[in-house]
Amino acid sequence: AQSVTQLGSHVSVSEGALVLLRCNYSSSVPPYLFWYVQYPNQGLQLLLKYTSAATLVKGINGFEAEFKKSETSFHLTKPSAHMSDAAEYFCAVSEDQGGKLIFGQGTELSVKP
Amino acid sequence: GAGVSQSPSNKVTEKGKDVELRCDPISGHTALYWYRQSLGQGLEFLIYFQGNSAPDKSGLPSDRFSAERTGGSVSTLTIQRTQQEDSAVYLCASSLEGGSYTEAFFGQGTRLTVV
Numbered sequence: 001a002q003s004v005t006q007l008g009s010h011v012s013v014s015e016g017a018l019v020l021l022r023c024n025y026s027s028s029v030p031p032y033l034f035w036y037v038q039y040p041n042q043g044l045q046l047l048l049k050y051t052s053a054a055t056l057v058k059g060i061n062g063f064e065a066e067f068k069k070s071e072t073s074f075h076l077t078k079p080s081a082h083m084s085d086a087a088e089y090f091c092a093v094s095e096d097q098g099g100k101l102i103f104g105q106g107t108e109l110s111v112k113p
Numbered sequence: 114g115a116g117v118s119q120s121p122s123n124k125v126t127e128k129g130k131d132v133e134l135r136c137d138p139i140s141g142h143t144a145l146y147w148y149r150q151s152l153g154q155g156l157e158f159l160i161y162f163q164g165n166s167a168p169d170k171s172g173l174p175s176d177r178f179s180a181e182r183t184g185g186s187v188s189t190l191t192i193q194r195t196q197q198e199d200s201a202v203y204l205c206a207s208s209l210e211g212g213s214y215t216e217a218f219f220g221q222g223t224r225l226t227v228v
Contacts, residue, residue, distance in 0.1 A: 036219075043117070043204060043219035090156060099144060099208060099215065100169065103156035 002027050002093050006104035014112045019078040021107045023091030033074045034092040086111045117220035125226045134190045134223045138207030145188050151201035195227045
């Protein structure tokens with residue numbers, strides 16, 4: 001069965017610092033992997049997705065993630081945090097053709113001035 | 114429309130009442146999904162519609178939950194005899210076609226509170 005684990009329900013960084021949000025997945029077949037962001041009182045917005053084309057995936061707002069099969073990880077990074085990055089981030093996996101997503105518990109990112 | 118639209122945005126209901134939540138997907142999108150977001154359970158898949166195929170109902174938590182999609186467009190999620198544990202934000206998403214390679218666009222959700 002598929003599952004996603006996000007390490008750390010809350011991460012706090014200073015403005016300009018590196019952002020690293022961790023995601024590990026479990027899947028019996030090569031997965032599709034996603035990162036979504038949710039700003040307060042808004043729906044989810046896709047940041048980036050991995051669909052086996054390239055292991056390093058670049059997304060919107062300067063975020064990127066690297067698929068590491070040996071570590072079953074898909075960590076999200078951004079070199080320099082902005083105040084506007086404060087939000088909740090969700091990692092998700094899908095391994096069937098139906099597109100059904102299995103989400104992690106989410107990581108709330110705070111950015112300190 | 115420009116995006117996925119959900120109504121109402123907030124709903125407060127008494128325990129035991131039935132509620133209907135509506136989702137208008139992006140025009141032309143054939144796939145539609147319902148998810149539930151709650152404090153204790155995170156984001157959970159509920160049901161998936163793809164074109165004229167039978168829906169994937171594997172995520173519905175009980176037989177009090179049902180959903181339909183009329184004319185391949187608007188969807189209604191119905192919760193009968195609501196319980197306090199049904200309190201959550203119900204999110205709808207649509208995509209151009211089914212499949213993990215297509216991006217799902219989410220609505221802003223309906224916040225359901227059962228009192």
